Amino acid sequence: QQQVKQSPQSLIVQKGGISIINCAYENTAFDYFPWYQQFPGKGPALLIAIRPDVSEKKEGRFTISFNKSAKQFSLHIMDSQPGDSATYFCAANNDYKLSFGAGTTVTVRA
Amino acid sequence: DADVTQTPRNRITKTGKRIMLECSQTKGHDRMYWYRQDPGLGLRLIYYSFDVKDINKGEISDGYSVSRQAQAKFSLSLESAIPNQTALYFCATSDPRGTGEQYFGPGTRLTVT
Numbered sequence: 001q002q003q004v005k006q007s008p009q010s011l012i013v014q015k016g017g018i019s020i021i022n023c024a025y026e027n028t029a030f031d032y033f034p035w036y037q038q039f040p041g042k043g044p045a046l047l048i049a050i051r052p053d054v055s056e057k058k059e060g061r062f063t064i065s066f067n068k069s070a071k072q073f074s075l076h077i078m079d080s081q082p083g084d085s086a087t088y089f090c091a092a093n094n095d096y097k098l099s100f101g102a103g104t105t106v107t108v109r110a
Numbered sequence: 111d112a113d114v115t116q117t118p119r120n121r122i123t124k125t126g127k128r129i130m131l132e133c134s135q136t137k138g139h140d141r142m143y144w145y146r147q148d149p150g151l152g153l154r155l156i157y158y159s160f161d162v163k164d165i166n167k168g169e170i171s172d173g174y175s176v177s178r179q180a181q182a183k184f185s186l187s188l189e190s191a192i193p194n195q196t197a198l199y200f201c202a203t204s205d206p207r208g209t210g211e212q213y214f215g216p217g218t219r220l221t222v223t
């Protein structure tokens with residue numbers, strides 16, 4: 001049973017547009033919520049992460065919004081670029097173990 | 111991440127064969143993990159080790175075993191491979207003094223025929 005539910009499975013966005021990926025969880029013991037970016041043939045790499053005492057974190061064009069009461073968090077990619085085309089995974093940490101969402105494949109059309 | 115290496119990168123094997131996937135890291139991290147990635151399922155934890163003497167099962171350990179030979183080395187074995195174990199396998203490390211970030215190797219694509 002997947003502990004972190006991620007949607008959508010895939011999305012296509014035009015260059016300059018906004019990509020939004022949503023994740024939800026049930027386990028209130030999760031204490032750290034990272035997003036990983038994976039390019040074909042590569043391992044996932046940390047993109048941005050947030051802790052539950054913060055409602056939003058922004059790094060460049062990437063923003064995490066976190067709603068603790070709803071047990072939901074999302075990744076926003078602003079001004080999407082073709083180089084952002086990748087698979088994105090949300091995750092949640094409990095006791096130094098990560099539970100991953102199913103992944104979202106983002107395609108940015110030039 | 112070049113600091114975490116996996117061998118082999120690709121492997122095709124037959125049903126019933128024993129196979130070992132190896133992971134080495136130069137990051138000096140105590141914690142190491144093995145995941146498998148399947149389309150539509152994300153990454154699922156197979157085994158993890160918080161130090162050389164510590165081995166723990168993850169959510170999908172059946173059919174797999176591991177060995178932590180040293181702080182830097184963590185191997186995953188499939189004792190008798192089955193087609194259902196065809197997947198992408200990733201090793202990862204993390205620093206217990208860090209933020210919780212895990213650093214992933216480049217992966218091993220395993221096909222069981």
